[in-house]
Amino acid sequence: MSESLLPPQFSDLERFAEEWCLASEPERYAKRLSSTMGQMQAFYDAIFPRAEEAIVYLEKFPLHDLPDDALRLLQLLYSLILVSFAVEIWRQPYIPDTGTASFDLKLEPFP
């Protein structure tokens, strides 16, 4: 059996961890653009109801000293934030009327 990526309490979300635990905003945004709405709706429906529980869990740790599995859980929440726009607002992966314009996050604090 492969090692679990997320804290045991969130083992039911393991199936999303491989694809959605991404270290940087450009990776997460690219993932959003390359996903179907079906994939994102499934991700959102699974993660969103657990978000508050995940935050409460993560708040127990110092922000700059998160265990690896907790860091991945946090990254899952970061992905939830980007996916939420597609699911809650646009009902499509990309923002309407944005053409080929790019606007990329070049620098962000860790974690």
Added chain:
Amino acid sequence: MEQSPTRAPKQYPKPAEGTWTEHYPDLGTAPVSYESSISPEFYELEREAIFKRAWLNVGRVEQIRRKGGFFTKELAVARTSLIVVRGMDDKIRAFHNVCRHRGNKLVWTDHPAEEISGTCRQFSCKYHGWKYDLDGRLSYILQEGEFFGIDKAEYGLVPAHCEVWQGFIFVNLAKQPTQTLTEFLGPMITAIDYPFEKLTERYYYRGDIRSNWKVFLDAFQEFYHPPILHGHQNPVMSNPEYQQQGYYTMHFQIDGPHRVGSTSGGAGGLLPPEMYNPIERVMRSGLFGPWEPSEIVTDKLPPGLNPGNKKRWGLDSFQIFPNFAIVFWETGWYLTYHYWPTAHNRLIFEANAYFGPPRNVRERLAQQLGIATIKEYALQDCGTLEATQMGLESRAVTTFPLGDQELMCRHLNKKVNDWVRDYQRSRAEA
């Protein structure tokens, strides 16, 4: 059908003249031309008249905290690259990024046109190994004896004027600036005394957009468009009040080439829950940033903010001529925007969001939703302003009416024309 109201609601009082625009009679009220945003010839004039004469913000002191810390800044608009460096004496200096030997670009890695940052003891040219101290002095020439009567003291890096205000590093590319930085910024801007240094969490966005820098900037200095262009982003924006009545800026103020607009707030999660997207309710954050005030927020607003002394103040959008903006939010964070033209119809757009250090995961997530929201809004602007540039370039329409809510756009348009005319006059006299 309901008629649009012709007067501003009484909670948004205007000056005695009746409108904000007429309060500043030099601005006029006539439709304006955007020829200055579509003409390659005008862009050539702007490069000399504005970008080689005004003080330009190129970064903050926190980017080079340590002695020897440096970053390069590509200024295509002035056809130069600068090295900004903190010396061993802690003084921050700027130099043109050019080796005095054969003109090679001195500091770069991998791609000569890309900006870099780092820390070093000296700058060494990749081409023939000439070395410069952090204060710009030439310290080493390989095979110095092969050169003819060369005096190293005469071959230091070419400096650019560099001054710091509130931690913001400004450069001026004129041989001799006509104003000090403080004089240039003027009383309205220098009244600001803000704990910038405490907001250490920096998120840096960059985009390459096919629009004139002023056409682009204009969208970031009026609050007339958000309920429409961004109307679907959240229930606050699609609120019928804004959709039908429009959005009103509480206060406008102009000082020299600089300007500010202040609006009411939307922060703090104080509206009924249905006014927020589900993710906003969980992360307690959104367009106006994290709902919880940061630790810099006290009962007393930092000096210089809310210059109109408005009761329901929420943000100030200070536009510092020519291409720099600082937006202060009531919950204790700030944004900067930079608009760097690369052609008459193209720019590099930079946005930096600065927050206090988060104390836990919840505060970090609130920042993340805030900056994700900025991107969703900014990309809508980016797409639309490329379309505006196309519309203007058709020249099918040549003058454009600006409303009172667009006074800041009118002011920038006028100041750019004034600076160019002033430059042409000084050239003619020379």
